[in-house]
Amino acid sequence: MSYQVTARKWRPRRFDQVVGQEHITTTLINALGTGRIAQCYLFCGPRGVGKTTTARILAKALNCANVDAGADPCDDCPSCKSIAEGTSMDVLEIDGASNNSVDDVRDLREAVHYIPTGGSYKIYIIDEVHMLSTAAFNALLKTLEEPPERVVFVFATTEVQEVPETILSRCQRFNFRRIATGTIADHLRTIVSAEKIEADDEALFLLARRADGALRDAESLLDQVVSFNAERLTTETVGDVLGLVDGGVFFDVVEAVSAADATRVLELLSGVVDAGGDVEEFVRGLIEHIRNLLFTKVQGTAGELDVTETERDRLGETAQGIQEQDLLRALRSLMDLEGELRRSLQPRFRTELTLVRLAGMGNAVDVGQLLARLAALEATIGHGQTPAPVTSQPQPPPRRAASTP
Ligand SMILES: [Zn+2]
Structure with missing residues (x-):
């Protein structure tokens, strides 16, 4: 049995198969159902979340012969099939990264004026549209200012901030989400x-x-x-x-750091490396884990987090016994470490150093206690007494005497 590459085999063929972008597919289906077709769509969002796929489904839906099938394309008529196979004359996919010159766009502008036959739509999908040169954008703008009938542009980009405002203002924009x-x-x-x-x-x-x-x-x-x-x-x-690291180890690392057990921390890292785990992967995972703990601590629940049921319970338990300042401090150190690792020739050594340092820091002193100690110091300075030991009851700082001019 041959195993076809999943991404291709499972590429969505209808709007209802697009995963995690319901806010977009619903809007598009409604627009198609009521015939409100925009001249230019802009699909923005991170890579790999379905922008080009949705553009192709939109193209199919616009030209599908079985209109009574609703706004979702039938995926069976000659038009749908030719678009799926990439042989349709009505759908042109252009990679903005490699066709970014003004000449490329001029060719496109000329082609745009050949009205498609049979009353169908001509759809231009320009991927990575932000890669176009300024001159190319200007040429494209001329087309968008006087768009020919039955021509629809779909622009896709991961870097919407690099698309000129003049283009943005002519597009109906859809923000694709990172999928949970x-x-x-x-x-x-x-x-x-x-x-x-x-x-x-x-x-x-x-x-x-x-x-x-x-x-x-x-x-x-x-x-x-x-x-x-x-x-x-x-x-x-x-x-x-x-080379992934099993999430369970992060709970153990946090526990060992909280217990100031540097030996155990090193053993855990060693275990990860021995099992073929990648050190950078480990650090990234630990950062995410501590971020989750911080979130749980602040929110009082792990309910909103993107984790398994078991992890949710464990996060709740762990967060109770740990201070917010300790989590913040660990997060800062680890994020610094993550930056250093990109340049470091000894990632394991650097990671060991950071973990041992974290384990050696002990837990954060309560700010209230610190203030109380400071106040006691201030009060005793003038009296030549030794400062009182810190008590668990923070005392209000004494009022300062008004200074005489
Ligand atoms: Zn069809």
Whole structure:
């Protein structure tokens, strides 16, 4: 049995198959249903979240022969099929990164004026539109100012801030979201079920988390793991293939740091490295874990977080026994470390240093206690007494005597 590359096989063919962008697909379906077709759409958002895919579905829907099938394209008529196969004469996909000159856009402007036959729409999908040169943007603008009938532009970009305002103002803009880890994991579950591959929930979640909001990345990662071991996906197999670190270790690291147990911290890191884990991956994971703890601490619940049920409970328990300042301090150190690791030749050594330093810092002193001690110091300076020991009851600072001129 051959295993077709997942991303291609599972590429959505209808609006209702687009994952995690319902706010956009619903709006598009409504617009198509009522015939309010914009001349120019701008799809912006991170990579791998469905911008180009949605553009192709929109193109299909505009030219689908089976209009009574509703706003979702039928995916079966000759037009839908030719668009899916990339052979349609009515849909032109242009990569803005490699066709970014003014000449490229001039060619496009000339082509735009050939009205499509048979009353269909001509759709130009320009991917990475922000890569166009200024001259190319100006040429494009002329077309957008006097758009020919039955021509629809769909621009896609990851860098919307680099698209000129003059272009933006002529587009109907849609912001594609980074897809939630849980949603990606659910989608991976659908795929493995259909492909009859056994997989643990935790393993799929680990894959989904690594994809960091990009569905396409999650699918490629799944391919990578399946081609390596198609028997059964567990956190171990996923971790081994991708050099990922099992999330459980982060709880242990935080626990060891809180207990100021530097030896244990080093053992844990050693265990990760011995198991083939990547140090940078470990640091990234630890940062995310501490961010989750901080969120749980501040919100009083882990309910909103993109984590598994088990992790949610554990985050709640751990956050109770830890101070917000300690989490912030650890987060700062680790983020500095993450920056250093990109240049460091000894990532493991640097990471060990940071972890040992964190473990050696002890827990934060209560600010109230510090203030009380400061106040006691101020009060005793004039009297030649030794400062009183810190008590758990913070005392209000004494009023300063008004200074005489
Ligand atoms: Zn169709």
